[in-house]
Amino acid sequence: LSAVLPVRAQAGPLASWHEGPVKTSILDFVGKVTTPSARDFVIADERIAVFDNDGTLWCEQPIYSQLAFALDRVKLLAPDHPQWQTQEPFKSVISNDLAGLVRSGEKGIFEIVAVTHAGMTTDQFDRAVVDWTRTAKHPRFHRGYTELVFQPMLELLEFLRQNEFKIFVVSGGGIDFMRPWMEAVYGIPPERIVGSSGMTRYVVGEDGGPVLIKDAKIDFVDDGPGKPVGIHKFIGRRPIFAFGNSDGDLQMLQWTAAGSGARFMGIVHHTDADREYAYDRGSSVGKLDKALDEAVNGHWVVVDMKQDWKVVFPS
Amino acid sequence: LSAVLPVRAQAGPLASWHEGPVKTSILDFVGKVTTPSARDFVIADERIAVFDNDGTLWCEQPIYSQLAFALDRVKLLAPDHPQWQTQEPFKSVISNDLAGLVRSGEKGIFEIVAVTHAGMTTDQFDRAVVDWTRTAKHPRFHRGYTELVFQPMLELLEFLRQNEFKIFVVSGGGIDFMRPWMEAVYGIPPERIVGSSGMTRYVVGEDGGPVLIKDAKIDFVDDGPGKPVGIHKFIGRRPIFAFGNSDGDLQMLQWTAAGSGARFMGIVHHTDADREYAYDRGSSVGKLDKALDEAVNGHWVVVDMKQDWKVVFPS
Ligand SMILES: [Ca+2]
Numbered sequence: 001l002s003a004v005l006p007v008r009a010q011a012g013p014l015a016s017w018h019e020g021p022v023k024t025s026i027l028d029f030v031g032k033v034t035t036p037s038a039r040d041f042v043i044a045d046e047r048i049a050v051f052d053n054d055g056t057l058w059c060e061q062p063i064y065s066q067l068a069f070a071l072d073r074v075k076l077l078a079p080d081h082p083q084w085q086t087q088e089p090f091k092s093v094i095s096n097d098l099a100g101l102v103r104s105g106e107k108g109i110f111e112i113v114a115v116t117h118a119g120m121t122t123d124q125f126d127r128a129v130v131d132w133t134r135t136a137k138h139p140r141f142h143r144g145y146t147e148l149v150f151q152p153m154l155e156l157l158e159f160l161r162q163n164e165f166k167i168f169v170v171s172g173g174g175i176d177f178m179r180p181w182m183e184a185v186y187g188i189p190p191e192r193i194v195g196s197s198g199m200t201r202y203v204v205g206e207d208g209g210p211v212l213i214k215d216a217k218i219d220f221v222d223d224g225p226g227k228p229v230g231i232h233k234f235i236g237r238r239p240i241f242a243f244g245n246s247d248g249d250l251q252m253l254q255w256t257a258a259g260s261g262a263r264f265m266g267i268v269h270h271t272d273a274d275r276e277y278a279y280d281r282g283s284s285v286g287k288l289d290k291a292l293d294e295a296v297n298g299h300w301v302v303v304d305m306k307q308d309w310k311v312v313f314p315s
Numbered sequence: 316l317s318a319v320l321p322v323r324a325q326a327g328p329l330a331s332w333h334e335g336p337v338k339t340s341i342l343d344f345v346g347k348v349t350t351p352s353a354r355d356f357v358i359a360d361e362r363i364a365v366f367d368n369d370g371t372l373w374c375e376q377p378i379y380s381q382l383a384f385a386l387d388r389v390k391l392l393a394p395d396h397p398q399w400q401t402q403e404p405f406k407s408v409i410s411n412d413l414a415g416l417v418r419s420g421e422k423g424i425f426e427i428v429a430v431t432h433a434g435m436t437t438d439q440f441d442r443a444v445v446d447w448t449r450t451a452k453h454p455r456f457h458r459g460y461t462e463l464v465f466q467p468m469l470e471l472l473e474f475l476r477q478n479e480f481k482i483f484v485v486s487g488g489g490i491d492f493m494r495p496w497m498e499a500v501y502g503i504p505p506e507r508i509v510g511s512s513g514m515t516r517y518v519v520g521e522d523g524g525p526v527l528i529k530d531a532k533i534d535f536v537d538d539g540p541g542k543p544v545g546i547h548k549f550i551g552r553r554p555i556f557a558f559g560n561s562d563g564d565l566q567m568l569q570w571t572a573a574g575s576g577a578r579f580m581g582i583v584h585h586t587d588a589d590r591e592y593a594y595d596r597g598s599s600v601g602k603l604d605k606a607l608d609e610a611v612n613g614h615w616v617v618v619d620m621k622q623d624w625k626v627v628f629p630s
């Protein structure tokens with residue numbers, strides 16, 4: 001096996017990853033589960049790989065992109081809702097008063113989600129998301145959000161795909177927010193995207209055409225202990241490969257680690273304030289604390305963004 | 316295109332289907348959505364096909380197989396629960412008193428589901444299902460339940476697979492009841508099985524190993540209007556091909572029909588009391604009434620089991 005790996009590396013998988021223990025551990029793991037004669041060989045059907053999204057596949061700072069979408073959407077809808085000019089939490093959103101929004105608390109966030117993510121058909125929401133990905137720009141990088149995906153992780157997805165892994169996103173983000181763009185950006189089709197969701201209702205409209213209406217009631221929260229639950233519900237098979245970046249991924253990584261045979265557990269550690277952001281234990285977005293301790297104890301692979309990645313975003 | 320179809324037919328797809336309008340409509344539909352030059356061509360990524368299970372892919376009479384599993388399991392567990400000998404609904408189950416079971420109503424069924432489908436880990440339930448499929452016999456045919464799948468439908472699954480369809484089961488049955496055996500029997504992997512589910516909880520056991528515990532609380536009912544909801548939730552893309560057999564499939568078929576481009580909506584009509592069963596509008600299991608009317612109005616394809624199928628079960 002060891003004779004094969006240098007050839008693979010020369011052939012160019014993971015080109016944006018610096019040589020080192022992290023890159024080697026990925027190549028080594030994929031090599032041993034895909035080599036039929038190896039003790040750790042896994043048939044292609046069972047090569048389940050799961051990836052968190054925010055902070056693992058794309059940038060999640062300074063606020064989650066889905067929250068940026070919701071705030072942008074409030075502003076877009078504001079002309080039709082003149083009362084929002086004086087009504088919280090909308091007033092704060094419209095005037096870019098993030099402190100005011102924070103003061104409105106969970107109730108405020110829920111009201112924003114309700115008006116931006118519910119009360120419309122699934123097709124209408126889909127179009128709203130696609131429109132936003134085409135127009136919205138990140139406040140620091142001045143690029144579209146779907147351009148702020150991590151180039152080394154795109155190469156990892158491609159490398160796993162070439163090795164016949166079944167790749168799933170397992171994210172705390174909204175499933176309906178992710179599906180409209182992930183196939184084009186990550187090459188991951190809608191049926192392999194697991195996320196949080198609201199309730200949906202089947203309604204036959206007055207013209208006889210059926211629609212699905214998005215309601216404001218929460219259906220499923222795919223975060224923390226919800227991630228292994230979501231994996232069981234949507235995938236029905238335990239992953240052998242999992243990548244996350246925060247304490248919200250702890251249970252997904254534990255669940256992956258607890259299976260039999262070879263496993264890979266990886267964490268993206270944001271250590272690069274110059275090219276992206278540097279944050280971990282003290283961050284309100286993407287807090288990485290318990291999972292970092294458990295990574296050390298469990299010998300999980302921790303990516304040091306600054307050291308391990310030649311580039312962060314696609315050029 | 317029409318020049319191609321006779322060749323395909325001679326080459327042998329759908330060998331257990333009699334020549335006739337039903338077989339022709341299947342071959343015709345698959346031909347036109349897979350021929351790149353055809354107006355109705357659909358790229359492989361979007362060739363979503365959904366199949367109901369009970370009564371569509373396998374026999375559902377005289378009682379749903381999952382209910383047979385539950386009743387068998389009550390009997391298996393009875394020695395550890397001596398109180399069940401005198402306590403309904405268990406007493407009726409143990410003494411094979413189906414009328415007594417019916418008298419216990421929904422509450423009785425719920426109690427049976429609670430003791431047979433909950434209070435254990437997902438791995439334990441998985442093993443219970445596999446053990447049952449290996450040992451239980453159907454009361455009339457004296458064969459294992461997974462041998463009472465419909466041979467013509469197995470050939471249809473294979474034909475669609477050869478034509479790069481993504482095939483999903485969308486069933487009112489329990490997702491955890493279906494996944495342990497469907498990959499071996501239908502060639503459909505766990506992540507392409509959508510069904511009803513109970514709540515699941517992630518628990519880190521005393522030995523530190525995490526488990527998922529099945530609870531008795533209902534999470535999702537994948538039946539009737541729940542089927543398009545389940546399709547949206549689990550698949551995230553509208554099917555172009557749907558097959559069902561009862562009013563529980565009506566909304567799934569409507570949802571499929573309402574998409575743009577070429578669509579195929581099929582219904583298995585059980586018309587063969589000799590080889591299987593004959594039932595439709597008056598049946599308590601697999602009632603086919605409104606969906607049969609809508610099939611006629613919408614020119615959906617109705618399979619006449621007696622006329623269209625050379626054989627019913629695999630030999
Ligand atoms: Ca994350």
Ligand SMILES: [Ca+2]
Nearest residue numbers: 367369370561
């Ligand atoms: Ca059925």
